[in-house]
Amino acid sequence: MQSNYSQWRAAHPLVFIATLLLFGVLLSKQYIHCVTEQTTNIAITILICSTGFILLLSILKIQDSFVGAFVYISLISWGFAIQMASQNHALVSIPYPQQIILSCRNWVITKLNTTITNKEANGFAQAIVLGVKIDMDQDLMTAYSQLGIVHIIAISGMHLEILFKNLKRVTELLPRKFLFLILELIILLTCVWTYTLMAFASPSIVRASLFFSIYTIGKFFGASRYMLNTIAGGVLIILLFDIQHLNHIGLQLSYAAVIGIHLFYKLLFNSIELNNPIIQFLWSNCCMSLSAQLTTFPILALHFHQIAGWVLVSNFIMVPLSNYILYGLGILLILPIQLPFIFLWGRLVEAYIVFFNHFVSSWFLQTKAVSIQIAMSGFQILMYYLILIFVYLWLYLKQPKWILAILGLFSIYFLQKLFS
Numbered sequence: 001m002q003s004n005y006s007q008w009r010a011a012h013p014l015v016f017i018a019t020l021l022l023f024g025v026l027l028s029k030q031y032i033h034c035v036t037e038q039t040t041n042i043a044i045t046i047l048i049c050s051t052g053f054i055l056l057l058s059i060l061k062i063q064d065s066f067v068g069a070f071v072y073i074s075l076i077s078w079g080f081a082i083q084m085a086s087q088n089h090a091l092v093s094i095p096y097p098q099q100i101i102l103s104c105r106n107w108v109i110t111k112l113n114t115t116i117t118n119k120e121a122n123g124f125a126q127a128i129v130l131g132v133k134i135d136m137d138q139d140l141m142t143a144y145s146q147l148g149i150v151h152i153i154a155i156s157g158m159h160l161e162i163l164f165k166n167l168k169r170v171t172e173l174l175p176r177k178f179l180f181l182i183l184e185l186i187i188l189l190t191c192v193w194t195y196t197l198m199a200f201a202s203p204s205i206v207r208a209s210l211f212f213s214i215y216t217i218g219k220f221f222g223a224s225r226y227m228l229n230t231i232a233g234g235v236l237i238i239l240l241f242d243i244q245h246l247n248h249i250g251l252q253l254s255y256a257a258v259i260g261i262h263l264f265y266k267l268l269f270n271s272i273e274l275n276n277p278i279i280q281f282l283w284s285n286c287c288m289s290l291s292a293q294l295t296t297f298p299i300l301a302l303h304f305h306q307i308a309g310w311v312l313v314s315n316f317i318m319v320p321l322s323n324y325i326l327y328g329l330g331i332l333l334i335l336p337i338q339l340p341f342i343f344l345w346g347r348l349v350e351a352y353i354v355f356f357n358h359f360v361s362s363w364f365l366q367t368k369a370v371s372i373q374i375a376m377s378g379f380q381i382l383m384y385y386l387i388l389i390f391v392y393l394w395l396y397l398k399q400p401k402w403i404l405a406i407l408g409l410f411s412i413y414f415l416q417k418l419f420s
Helices: 002-011 013-030 037-059 065-085 098-115 119-130 138-146 157-171 178-198 203-220 227-241 243-247 249-269 277-304 311-334 341-367 378-397 401-419
Strands: 306-308 371-373
Touching (some): 013 227, 013 243, 065 227, 098 178, 098 311, 119 311, 138 341, 178 203, 227 249, 277 306, 277 311, 277 378, 378 401
Antiparallel strands (some): 306 371
16 A cells, blocks of 8 residues: 555645645644734744755665655645745746737627627637626626536636647647747637737636646656646646635636546446447537536535536536637638628627527526525535545455445535534
């Protein structure tokens, strides 16, 4: 077991580092009321001493169990010190190219206003492309929220993935030489972050941009492509640039969904052998939605005490249909305004947006979008995630001991309920 853990930790160093740093951050928040200048100095002293000790042992190439203990203490102290040092301002800041981004954003808005004249469709297009929701109908936004598909109109990883994949298809036409690979990296990162800033750098799209940037840079340098490492890398960057963002429910839901998809999607999809490509496509969407809901369900229950009753069905149907809007708007923005065909294409996209929104509104009115009331305590959430981890280990490793562990956790939970 120790050997397996050591191998996993060696393959996922960023996960190991991010977990201990977050533990230090949570520890400092837990005792923030009794933190004084003296305790902060003690934490920084432990940090410096343990870091120096680790560097000395690494230079002397000494390996011992005590070194591991100092590594843990050092990383937890780092998390504690980062939280204390970033109470009033971020540790790192980058200048914002306001004029360039404002020009790009105005160009997009002008083109949408010229080609999509319907007010409802135009407001929806600006919301889904730039995150501008001022002109979007509030009743329609309520329908999206109550059906559990509000992420369609909140610019996030789904939108950026479409941009990234299509840019990747174009840049892969370049020769596979070193200079062209550098050019490809620059093009991808520039386009991704330009679009991120055009969308007001909302937290959801910043998280997605970090994810794609870390993945692309890691691939360029030939690093092992473990998705959990990529996710943890994004958390580490957030710790430096905006540690207060860790309290945002959007970040918690976003990373929980990505981790759920990474862990459970393939296991669920491969559990049934399908030969029909249409059924495969439908089953893939179902597995994607279910994987995300498995890990986000407790967070929704904790913060809102309810979940959308139609969330699985609405995501299964609406997310694939919404992708056609994104592709249509992408083509619309690429086409030159001097081309007469662009106005016909704009009318087609406009008609599809109106149809899509009418479908969502009708579904919301007919189903009444009933919410399921659920209240979960911290202990219940902890037990849920532990059971979910053991279920994953059982599905992945096919070892019966994990079934016994699941039964043990259920027994502990019911005993706690019995005597509470």
